[in-house]
Amino acid sequence: MSDILSKLSDCIEFGKINLASPFPPQMKEQEGADELTAKALAQGINPQDVLTQGLMPGMERVGVKFRENKVFVPQVLMSAKAMGTAMLHLKPHFLSGAAKQKGTFIIGTVLGDLHDIGKNLVAMMVEGSGYKVIDLGTDVDAAKFIAALRENPGAVVGLSALLTTTMVNMEKITQEIKQALPDTLVTIGGAPVNNDFCNKIGADNYSSDPQGVVEFLNTKVA
Amino acid sequence: MNGLERIEKVFRMEEVDRIPWVPFVGVHGGKLVGVDAEEYLKSADRVVDGISKAVELYQPDGIPVVFDLQIEAEILGCKLVWSKENPPAVVSHPLADGVELSSLSLPEKSDGRFPIVLEATRELREKYPDVALYGLITGPFTLALHLLGTEIFMKLFEDPDYVNELMDFCTQVGIKHSEMLLDAGCDVIAVVDPMTSQIDPMSFETFVSPYVSQIFDFVRAKKKYSSFFVCGHAQQNIEVMFDCRPDNISIDENIPLDYVKEIALKKGISFGGNLKLTSVLLLGNELDSKKEAVDCLDLGGTKGFILAPGCDLPMDTPIANLQAVSEQVHNEYARQVTREMEHVSSLEPLNLEGHWVEGKVIVDIITLDSASCAPCQYMVEAVRKAASGFAGNVEVNEHKIKDVDGIRMMMALGVQNVPTTCINGKAEFISQIPRKSEIVKAIKNVMGR
Numbered sequence: 114m115s116d117i118l119s120k121l122s123d124c125i126e127f128g129k130i131n132l133a134s135p136f137p138p139q140m141k142e143q144e145g146a147d148e149l150t151a152k153a154l155a156q157g158i159n160p161q162d163v164l165t166q167g168l169m170p171g172m173e174r175v176g177v178k179f180r181e182n183k184v185f186v187p188q189v190l191m192s193a194k195a196m197g198t199a200m201l202h203l204k205p206h207f208l209s210g211a212a213k214q215k216g217t218f219i220i221g222t223v224l225g226d227l228h229d230i231g232k233n234l235v236a237m238m239v240e241g242s243g244y245k246v247i248d249l250g251t252d253v254d255a256a257k258f259i260a261a262l263r264e265n266p267g268a269v270v271g272l273s274a275l276l277t278t279t280m281v282n283m284e285k286i287t288q289e290i291k292q293a294l295p296d297t298l299v300t301i302g303g304a305p306v307n308n309d310f311c312n313k314i315g316a317d318n319y320s321s322d323p324q325g326v327v328e329f330l331n332t333k334v335a
Numbered sequence: 336m337n338g339l340e341r342i343e344k345v346f347r348m349e350e351v352d353r354i355p356w357v358p359f360v361g362v363h364g365g366k367l368v369g370v371d372a373e374e375y376l377k378s379a380d381r382v383v384d385g386i387s388k389a390v391e392l393y394q395p396d397g398i399p400v401v402f403d404l405q406i407e408a409e410i411l412g413c414k415l416v417w418s419k420e421n422p423p424a425v426v427s428h429p430l431a432d433g434v435e436l437s438s439l440s441l442p443e444k445s446d447g448r449f450p451i452v453l454e455a456t457r458e459l460r461e462k463y464p465d466v467a468l469y470g471l472i473t474g475p476f477t478l479a480l481h482l483l484g485t486e487i488f489m490k491l492f493e494d495p496d497y498v499n500e501l502m503d504f505c506t507q508v509g510i511k512h513s514e515m516l517l518d519a520g521c522d523v524i525a526v527v528d529p530m531t532s533q534i535d536p537m538s539f540e541t542f543v544s545p546y547v548s549q550i551f552d553f554v555r556a557k558k559k560y561s562s563f564f565v566c567g568h569a570q571q572n573i574e575v576m577f578d579c580r581p582d583n584i585s586i587d588e589n590i591p592l593d594y595v596k597e598i599a600l601k602k603g604i605s606f607g608g609n610l611k612l613t614s615v616l617l618l619g620n621e622l623d624s625k626k627e628a629v630d631c632l633d634l635g636g637t638k639g640f641i642l643a644p645g646c647d648l649p650m651d652t653p654i655a656n657l658q659a660v661s662e663q664v665h666n667e668y669a670r671q672v673t674r675e676m677e678h679v680s681s682l683e684p685l686n687l688e689g690h691w692v693e694g695k696v697i698v699d700i701i702t703l704d705s706a707s708c709a710p711c712q713y714m715v716e717a718v719r720k721a722a723s724g725f726a727g728n729v730e731v732n733e734h735k736i737k738d739v740d741g742i743r744m745m746m747a748l749g750v751q752n753v754p755t756t757c758i759n760g761k762a763e764f765i766s767q768i769p770r771k772s773e774i775v776k777a778i779k780n781v782m783g784r
């Protein structure tokens with residue numbers, strides 16, 4: 114793998130956004146995800162390779178460290194921010210069809226629930242793994258999910274709920290989606306949710322962390 | 336020893352007669368008086384009624400006055416969305432919307448819902464001098480998140496000076512709020528900082544420890560006690576939290592109690608927790624709640640431990656489940672019974688065919704073991720005496736739940752409490768020792784039928 118792509122992976126893993134960014138201290142005054150992505154593209158490296166060999170391995174390494182409690186929300190958010198900066202350079206290439214995404218993932222926090230930290234992490238990790246992500250935000254009802262699905266046939270839906278009181282809405286939304294578009298895969302998550310609940314409401318997958326959703330998508334979609 | 340004394344002793348790591356218990360009643364108080372969360376949290380009278388009801392039903396040693404981590408944020412300009420069965424949620428973050436930190440000022444007693452909380456505190460103080468009243472404040476990191484939004488996580492790395500300034504402000508708010516609560520009559524200040532569960536120990540030590548420690552020092556200088564509530568999965572930070580020197584740390588269900596106990600005893604600081612809120616107290620039944628309580632009590636032990644739920648009780652937590660917990664706290668026999676019931680789910684009820692005899696009254700007494708349980712012994716003696724007057728027409732059987740068959744009999748008769756006396760299969764005397772005349776009357780009643 115080219116040197117620049119492995120440097121880019123490190124930037125994503127450690128949340129190094131750009132040259133000016135003071136974080137992480139050990140990478141101070143080095144180029145960040147921003148500069149390196151631009152450089153890689155300028156050198157003529159295929160945008161697809163920048164994504165799959167540069168950004169994605171970095172994101173996967175943070176995902177694993179997060180799962181193992183080696184890093185926490187702030188570090189992952191820095192990685193995600195670095196990823197987001199890099200993606201700004203890649204987006205035009207994806208739109209022009211020069212690079213291909215693995216599939217589409219629609220995510221939202223369910224009706225009545227405003228927690229979005231976990232959902233955002235999932236969205237960023239999934240995006241960082243090469244999927245197109247449509248984030249519907251928080252407090253999302255079934256109609257919005259279904260409308261987004263109609264616009265993006267075959268997309269997988271992710272529902273997040275953090276409150277025991279909104280788990281009921283998760284159940285309703287899952288059922289309405291399955292009724293309207295029976296072939297849709299629904300994956301769920303959030304602190305109070307578990308596998309039993311997933312089976313009970315007829316969702317297709319439960320993951321306790323973003324890495325899990327990525328693994329699920331990779332087996333079902335990619 | 337009253338509840339307040341008991342809790343103070345635990346905070347000082349002294350011996351107590353039994354483990355104290357502090358149900359974290361928040362909007363659950365609204366359920367107790369039949370109003371929704373919004374109406375409850377906006378009225379001192381409702382809070383006083385709700386907490387009074389909770390004191391009566393759950394016989395706690397201590398109780399929070401109000402459990403709402405949005406009170407300070409609301410005063411400082413965060414918009415709230417109210418809901419019927421949860422505390423309100425912060426939905427806007429002034430510092431992210433262009434408000435300058437330097438333009439925020441420390442809140443006053445008369446601001447926002449402070450008057451409601453302080454009024455409720457004064458009334459409850461008057462009414463319950465023996466119950467430890469916990470005054471809750473929003474921990475500085477959680478308040479900082481309310482004011483700035485999730486941007487704060489990135490600011491830890493990108494603009495640490497700003498975070499320090501913000502944490503300092505939030506700490507001053509916390510100290511001022513603590514002072515109001517103590518002056519109104521609270522015995523304990525609980526600093527509730529759930530957001531800290533999301534950061535690593537190094538960030539915690541850098542951005543949280545120097546600030547929360549100031550609040551604990553302030554409370555200590557006032558000769559009162561402090562507790563640090565975790566509310567969330569914060570196992571990674573337990574050690575550094577103890578190093579902030581609160582008088583107590585109360586942990587949530589996802590952190591193992593024995594893990595915290597070990598650190599607590601090593602550091603000489605009391606600890607509390609960690610009844611499972613959702614899977615047991617909210618969704619489980621009475622027996623589940625009893626087992627959970629006994630597990631926590633046995634694990635926590637009699638030194639420096641306070642039994643409490645992991646965080647604030649969901650509104651709809653069944654009253655019976657919390658009463659079941661309270662019973663375990665107050666009654667040694669109830670705990671023994673619960674321990675015996677450990678295997679109940681794997682057992683079948685006894686088949687009662689052939690147990691009844693035509694023309695005879697059958698009295699079944701379910702006991703722990705009349706030889707070792709005083710109330711059981713009195714009940715068995717009282718029933719045997721009463722029955723002796725009926726010659727051979729009344730048969731008395733004791734079923735000890737220390738035997739498997741005793742438990743199976745208990746299940747067959749549908750008995751929930753020990754000791755219980757059933758006459759011809761119907762529970763007549765539950766956990767109470769009736770007078771001989773009452774037993775005789777009950778037997779005659781059945782004979783007359």
Ligand code: B12
Nearest residue numbers: 227228229230231271273276277302303304421424567646
């Ligand atoms: C941050 C927070 C808030 C913030 C939210 C800020 C924001 N922008 O999100 C604020 C302060 C606004 C808030 C408000 C409330 N909160 Co709150 N909050 C928390 C807190 C501290 C952390 C939650 C969090 O972000 N965790 C970090 C993320 C990374 O974890 P996560 O969300 O679980 O996500 C991970 C996985 O679950 C999974 N995942 C998540 N979503 C999905 C989706 C899919 C598809 C998949 C596969 C996986 C997945 O991947 C993520 C990464 O690993 C928790 C307590 C705690 N310490 O955990 C309480 C907590 C969730 N809140 C609670 C409550 C009660 C509330 C309020 C009702 C009242 C209050 N203020 O306390 C309001 C409700 C608002 C509403 N209507 O939604 C309770 C919920 C109790 C319950 N089980 O019902 C908790 C548990 C606190 C407690 N113990 O009482 N809260």
